[in-house]
Amino acid sequence: MSEVNTISEVRAKATLAKGAATLMNRLTTEQKNEALLAMADALLAERDSIIEANGRDLQRGRENGTNESLLDRLALNSARIEAIAEGLRQIVELPDPVGNLLESFERPNGLLVEMKRVPLGVIGMIYEARPNVTVDAAGLCLKTGNTVVLRGGSAALESNRRIVEVLRGAIADLAMPAEALQLIEDSNRASVDEMLKLNGLLDVVIPRGGASLIQNVVQNATVPVIETGAGICHTFVDESADVEMAANIAVNAKAQRPSVCNSMETLLIHRACAASHLPVIADRMRAAKVAIRGCDATRELLADAAPVTEQDYATEYNDYILNIRVVDSLDEALAHIAKFGTMHSECIVTENNSNAQQFLQDVDAAAVYHNASTRFTDGFEFGYGAEIGISTQKLHARGPMGLPALTSTKYTIKGNGQIRG
Amino acid sequence: MSEVNTISEVRAKATLAKGAATLMNRLTTEQKNEALLAMADALLAERDSIIEANGRDLQRGRENGTNESLLDRLALNSARIEAIAEGLRQIVELPDPVGNLLESFERPNGLLVEMKRVPLGVIGMIYEARPNVTVDAAGLCLKTGNTVVLRGGSAALESNRRIVEVLRGAIADLAMPAEALQLIEDSNRASVDEMLKLNGLLDVVIPRGGASLIQNVVQNATVPVIETGAGICHTFVDESADVEMAANIAVNAKAQRPSVCNSMETLLIHRACAASHLPVIADRMRAAKVAIRGCDATRELLADAAPVTEQDYATEYNDYILNIRVVDSLDEALAHIAKFGTMHSECIVTENNSNAQQFLQDVDAAAVYHNASTRFTDGFEFGYGAEIGISTQKLHARGPMGLPALTSTKYTIKGNGQIRG
Known part of the structure; x- marks a missing residue:
């Protein structure tokens, strides 16, 4: 027990996510789609318990004097859950970029060099109190074979906790490992700060929200960031x-x-x-x-x-x-x-x-x-389907980020004993 | 005068580099190649003065007890300058990725969407006391229509100063603006730290050197970084x-x-x-x-x-x-x-x-x-020609980075009055 207590929730869950990355990378498109469809079904089947958890968030929000527009973004009802589930089904319909062969050539020495799309690995998502982002981000990251560590706004914690329980429960008997989907429940700001420094565990952090959230991530992350959103x-x-x-x-x-x-x-x-x-x-x-x-x-x-x-x-x-x-x-x-x-x-x-x-x-x-x-x-509007955000930086992805923005590449080189002269 | 003194060298030169970015982006491939060839010629023509400046660096290095292997990396002679100039000529031979059309499609509403390769913008290079990197990095960045702020190791300052003078002098009468090439001469560590935080002026920082140099950049930069090099x-x-x-x-x-x-x-x-x-x-x-x-x-x-x-x-x-x-x-x-x-x-x-x-x-x-x-x-070895480094991160570029790794993309959308419904 004492050992468990010395590891923070953030590090423990990021480690689990990283541990699941190899398995995720081995999944076929069909296995990933099967998981997403099971998740969509489960959201609908469990909508009452999700709405109930969301009600507790809303009540706490009202008690804390949260304004109506934020409460509206936080609120879930049956129609909204149906729309969220439909969003997952739309992600299933998108082509899976993982495994796409981007380059293939033979060198004069006989080496066969191939470059293929691979998952980014472990994606950290930091966002505000919008429970729909929990499902969207999970769907997009998992479809591309990544594992994901979600850290949503604390005002949506009860909703997010129930949603992630439902999503993980939906895949318990499927090929996709439930560990691929992690939710940080620590609502202290320190848990965000810790995520931003998890080099070696997180491959990228994507902030999604208002200017202050994004600037905090950009200013403090040592993990690579994809900056999104701010638009003048x-x-x-x-x-x-x-x-x-x-x-x-x-x-x-x-x-x-x-x-x-x-x-x-x-x-x-x-x-x-x-x-x-x-x-x-x-x-x-x-x-x-x-x-x-x-x-x-x-x-x-x-x-x-x-x-x-x-x-x-x-x-x-x-x-x-x-x-x-x-x-x-x-x-x-x-x-x-x-x-x-x-x-x-x-x-x-x-x-x-x-x-x-x-x-x-x-x-x-x-x-x-x-x-x-x-x-x-x-x-x-560009015809790419659901997006994880709109990149305003020039590195890696720029503009609306579809599924390929959630991938990296890997060279594989096949030889028969070649050495460098 | 008082105004000049309140702006650091780093910020002043990065601002000049950013100011030159629009002009650089308008250059044709021919104009960029003409500039690189003029630079190669000038390096050969001015080799004596470069070797002389390098001699002062070597002397200072010996007086400071620098070890022989570092002195060897720092040293320039006629043959090495010829090899460096030849490297520039090889960059001229590489295809220019800027302007390449990566996507083009018409949406049902008649919008014509195109995605083209564009320069990254302003690239900060942070490296050690190897004067050849000064020329390599300049050549690769300028060929791709970027402007570049170079910050080489202080032990090579005299060499780098003379080299950059020669390179800028070579293009004084050409279309490429000399301001596109900037060298930071402040040899204090603080000038590196300042570069790492120049969001809004630098679009990316690329460290090239040993593990401690790279880790300092990764740990402290708020500007996006391409991590290179460390190989276990x-x-x-x-x-x-x-x-x-x-x-x-x-x-x-x-x-x-x-x-x-x-x-x-x-x-x-x-x-x-x-x-x-x-x-x-x-x-x-x-x-x-x-x-x-x-x-x-x-x-x-x-x-x-x-x-x-x-x-x-x-x-x-x-x-x-x-x-x-x-x-x-x-x-x-x-x-x-x-x-x-x-x-x-x-x-x-x-x-x-x-x-x-x-x-x-x-x-x-x-x-x-x-x-x-x-x-x-x-x-x-992969047939890409000269490289700016080998990326060990998963974002933007992975593995040997050829010219496309020094570019971003831009969407242009042409309509005839379309609005969103």
């Missing part, structure tokens, strides 16, 4: 933009779902069309209940615009608020985006193909649009 | 191994060039063939001046073997020293490799294809060999 996205309305198209795209990018990372925070507009286009765009924004903050030139055209600050340009509102800045040129728009953008999604609305080409070439972001809303940066 | 590699001689082949491969893996990361540190041998094979292998090792440390069973067979410790198994000797351990089974060999290996290069020598298949499948390493020396893990 711009739409640049160029001199030649069609006013109707510009208004449609801008309102969609801002107001169709302001809380997500691919929504727009700042509209840049060329001075030459500001007088003609801004009033039209502003009318549509007002109709969508968007509050406007503008530069001086904007405020001359829009009497109701509040003044915008540098800090506003650097803020991801995730809300019905929009900055507007009038610029003198495409270059000024590009400089603004380079300064304030988070390399997520950026758009130019223009009828000038040469300007469009320069924007697509010069903007350093995961997804750059010509005449379409930034809201399309999404795994489903 | 094994050769497992299975029950059915051909004794001649096993001896050839083992001696090559250990003694052909012990100082490099893909050389072998520990030989594992199946108990069933230990008595027949070990004496043959040991004779060959002795002839190659390799000192042997062995487990108890090894020492029963080899009277001159010193005892091996757990710490020995965890050590990258980079020297003419070999651990030998007798194991009872393939599984025991796999467990040893999982415990002590650094996921670099591993080999099984066997005539049993089923065992070979299991080894290739289960060993979690960048390169796994059947019947060939681990010494082949190398960009040139």
Whole structure:
């Protein structure tokens, strides 16, 4: 017993996950799909006990004064559990990248070199109080032959604990080892900090949540990280933009779902069309209940615009608020985006193909649009199916991360006694 | 003036490098190759002044009591400068991955989605006192349209300063901006620490050198890192191994060039063939001046073997020293490799294809060999040309890193007014 007590929960569970990695790597696609389908069935069969556990989380949340929007993200009901189970079934339908042969060549000395996709290994997921992420992340990681250590927000602990019990129970008699799925129940912040330093046990940590959660991971992890999410996205309305198209795209990018990372925070507009286009765009924004903050030139055209600050340009509102800045040129728009953008999604609305080409070439972001809303940066919209997140870093994966982003590669080399001369 | 003094050299030069990134990204392959060829010519033309600067480094090194092997790595002469210039010419010959179209598809809503290779952006290189790395790294980074901030070992500062002057001078009248190549001259350790935290300016840091340099980067960087190098590699001689082949491969893996990361540190041998094979292998090792440390069973067979410790198994000797351990089974060999290996290069020598298949499948390493020396893990040996290093992590790149490892991707999406419903 004393030995058990000297190992933290985080290290103990990560060690179990790593121990299961070899078995996971041996599973066939059929075995992995069988497990995911059993999990989906079990979620539906056990929905009452999951809703009950979730009720305890909700009650604790209300007692702690959690706001309604967070409670809504936390809440599970029968329809939501059905949607979550359906998400697992959709992952089953996605092609399994593991084992794909990416390169194969014979060297002059007769060595046969092959490079294949393999699982990443052990994935650490750190996220907020959204129980659906528990199932999504488990499904995506396990489908790709990884094992996963989940550390969700403490406000969802009862829900997550019951969900993981159900998922593990569902595969008890199947080829997939239950140890491949681990949930950290220690709700102290220290358990997150410990995960971030587990080099040798975790192969990668993926944070999913708000800016402060992601920054904590990026700043403190020694394990490799895939940075996701933060989105200060711009739409640049160029001199030649069609006013109707510009208004449609801008309102969609801002107001169709302001809380997500691919929504727009700042509209840049060329001075030459500001007088003609801004009033039209502003009318549509007002109709969508968007509050406007503008530069001086904007405020001359829009009497109701509040003044915008540098800090506003650097803020991801995730809300019905929009900055507007009038610029003198495409270059000024590009400089603004380079300064304030988070390399997520950026758009130019223009009828000038040469300007469009320069924007697509010069903007350093995961997804750059010509005449379409930034809201399309999404795994489903790209046709990739469910995604583990949207990478805003340049290493390993960039943009919507489908299943291949959860894999690595391995060289195997077959010889008949070759040695190096 | 006061303003200049408040910005550190590291931040100032990284800012210049980032400022040059857009221009670099616009260069054609021809423009990049023209610059590299001009650099190669200039290195030859200016070899005297480079050798002179190198002489000052060598003199300082001797005065500081630097050992001969480090002095040898630091030393430049006419032949070595010719080899370095030739390395640049070889990089010119490599295909440029930037701009390659990796995906292209039209969505049902008419959006045209393309994913192309783009430069990573700004690469930080941290390395030791080897002036050849200055040129290699510059060549590989610039060929792929990146800008680069070099921080070499302080013992090579005079050499590196002169080399970078020559390289920048060579492109003064060409399309490639000289600001794309930056050398940190501050030889305090603090300048390395500062680079590791330059999120937003550096897109990646690549350490190249010994284990302590790499671990410092991995442990302290908040910028994404590509971990390279450390290699505790094994050769497992299975029950059915051909004794001649096993001896050839083992001696090559250990003694052909012990100082490099893909050389072998520990030989594992199946108990069933230990008595027949070990004496043959040991004779060959002795002839190659390799000192042997062995487990108890090894020492029963080899009277001159010193005892091996757990710490020995965890050590990258980079020297003419070999651990030998007798194991009872393939599984025991796999467990040893999982415990002590650094996921670099591993080999099984066997005539049993089923065992070979299991080894290739289960060993979690960048390169796994059947019947060939681990010494082949190398960009040139794989036919990729010059490499920036050998990645031992699973994210982004694994194994020998050719030019594609120095790129990221970008989505561009072309529409005609699409918005999300």
